[in-house]
Amino acid sequence: MSLEVDVVIVGAGPVGGRAAKLLAERGVSVLMLEEHEEVGRPFQCAGLVTPSAMDAVGGHHTVLQEVDGALIHGPSGTLVPVGTEGTLRTYVVCRKRFDQFVVQEGMAAGAKLWLNASPASATVSEDGVKIDVVRDGKTVSVKTKLLIGADGAHSWTRRQFRMGRPKELMIGYQVEVTGYDGRDRWLEMYSGSEVAPGFFAWVIPSGFGTHRIGLWSTAERLQGRSIQSCYHDLINHPLWQERFQNVATVAEFCGPIPSGMVKTPVKDRVMLLGDAAGMAKPTTGGGLGPGFHQIQCIIDPLVAAINEDGLTQRRLRTITKKPWEAMRKEQDRARALRNLLVSDCSDEKLDNHFRNFAHPDTLSLINRIGDIEKPVPLGMALLKNVPAFRGLAMRAGVRLLLS
Numbered sequence: 435m436s437l438e439v440d441v442v443i444v445g446a447g448p449v450g451g452r453a454a455k456l457l458a459e460r461g462v463s464v465l466m467l468e469e470h471e472e473v474g475r476p477f478q479c480a481g482l483v484t485p486s487a488m489d490a491v492g493g494h495h496t497v498l499q500e501v502d503g504a505l506i507h508g509p510s511g512t513l514v515p516v517g518t519e520g521t522l523r524t525y526v527v528c529r530k531r532f533d534q535f536v537v538q539e540g541m542a543a544g545a546k547l548w549l550n551a552s553p554a555s556a557t558v559s560e561d562g563v564k565i566d567v568v569r570d571g572k573t574v575s576v577k578t579k580l581l582i583g584a585d586g587a588h589s590w591t592r593r594q595f596r597m598g599r600p601k602e603l604m605i606g607y608q609v610e611v612t613g614y615d616g617r618d619r620w621l622e623m624y625s626g627s628e629v630a631p632g633f634f635a636w637v638i639p640s641g642f643g644t645h646r647i648g649l650w651s652t653a654e655r656l657q658g659r660s661i662q663s664c665y666h667d668l669i670n671h672p673l674w675q676e677r678f679q680n681v682a683t684v685a686e687f688c689g690p691i692p693s694g695m696v697k698t699p700v701k702d703r704v705m706l707l708g709d710a711a712g713m714a715k716p717t718t719g720g721g722l723g724p725g726f727h728q729i730q731c732i733i734d735p736l737v738a739a740i741n742e743d744g745l746t747q748r749r750l751r752t753i754t755k756k757p758w759e760a761m762r763k764e765q766d767r768a769r770a771l772r773n774l775l776v777s778d779c780s781d782e783k784l785d786n787h788f789r790n791f792a793h794p795d796t797l798s799l800i801n802r803i804g805d806i807e808k809p810v811p812l813g814m815a816l817l818k819n820v821p822a823f824r825g826l827a828m829r830a831g832v833r834l835l836l837s
């Protein structure tokens with residue numbers, strides 16, 4: 435058996451599904467390959483989708499809970515509330531339904547989906563890519579003009595074509611629980627070296643009285659501790675243990691969060707999208723919004739190149755260079771500011787920052803400028819306008835220059 439299509443997408447996750455829709459609705463023939471028997475399982479995600487990402491893809495029916503803000507706790511308990519009661523900041527979705535919706539949208543636009551299918555080998559030549567796909571145990575030969583790897587953090591495509599590694603690989607751990615005593619429509623974040631070295635832990639309401647409790651960090655910062663032990667330190671923390679005393683776990687997830695765009699996201703006729711390309715935000719770990727933006731911002735010139743059969747490496751690089759370099763730069767700047775203000779701080783320093791964040795003038799600045807999608811302007815405004823942070827401005831400037 436053999437098949438010929440314009441584009442093969444490895445991975446029918448949210449980013450692969452979104453790419454399939456944008457391509458197929460512009461008349462490109464698309465085949466998605468999904469190694470599992472079902473779309474949307476297994477998943478590792480807190481399910482936060484920003485309003486702008488949701489508006490772009492639709493899928494409001496997959497929302498479990500709306501969130502107005504975050505109660506952010508410093509290592510010694512200083513509370514910084516960010517958000518306004520009744521003003522939506524973000525959605526919490528059922529990831530399985532969300533992923534299935536996005537992939538179905540791709541199929542409704544005309545893309546094909548093969549479940550239980552993954553590439554065994556792929557060879558690029560001047561006129562296309564030949565892929566041997568194992569589907570339901572049988573090998574099928576597929577020829578395509580463009581191979582897109584949207585196959586997640588451990589991307590086969592990225593490894594097969596040696597396209598580099600994401601700058602950082604965070605490890606995320608999450609449990610879904612009943613019995614957490616939280617504030618309606620608000621998520622909570624906990625910080626400090628005991629609970630999430632260099633990063634933060636989260637508690638997110640997920641509808642029906644359940645919450646998602648998770649945290650993320652890096653192997654270097656964990657220094658031999660397991661991520662689960664941080665979770666136990668969080669729920670037994672003397673400052674906060676009362677809220678966790680009645681929690682009962684109903685599900686448990688653990689997974690990588692790749693952040694920092696790989697060196698070569700396009701090579702010959704191969705392109706990486708989403709987690710495969712290392713697109714998660716360094717400040718929140720959110721990968722859905724950046725993955726969607728990554729394909730949206732190149733779609734028209736990409737389709738033109740596919741239709742003209744002009745998919746040379748040079749043309750692909752020209753198409754992706756400006757918009758993707760802007761994304762890479764934004765990621766690098768956000769990481770530099772995150773390290774300066776949070777990740778590279780001792781608990782003592784972080785407590786100091788929290789006391790400054792909690793000042794009414796600073797809070798009003800955060801609420802005015804704070805945008806989960808664009809953390810850099812907020813970081814810069816804090817350094818410029820909050821007297822206590824001005825001392826950091828010079829170091830921030832140096833880090834931003836070097837980022």
Ligand SMILES: Cc1cc2nc3c(=O)[nH]c(=O)nc-3n(C[C@H](O)[C@H](O)[C@H](O)COP(=O)(O)OP(=O)(O)OC[C@H]3O[C@@H](n4cnc5c(N)ncnc54)[C@H](O)[C@@H]3O)c2cc1C
Pocket residue numbers: 444445446447448449450467468469470474478479480481482483551552553584585586587589590606607608648687688689690691707708709710714719720721722723725
């Ligand atoms: C604990 C945790 C919490 C998170 N919380 C959030 C959050 O709240 N909000 C947010 O935006 N992001 C969050 N993320 C990140 C988010 O889950 C990812 O960024 C997002 O899933 C990336 O989508 P993707 O389509 O690129 O990859 P994936 O969702 O990983 O999809 C890849 C797809 O490819 C398939 N696949 C893989 N290899 C192959 C192969 N060889 N052949 C065929 N198919 C293959 C997989 O089965 C999967 O279906 C979180 C991550 C973790 C670990």
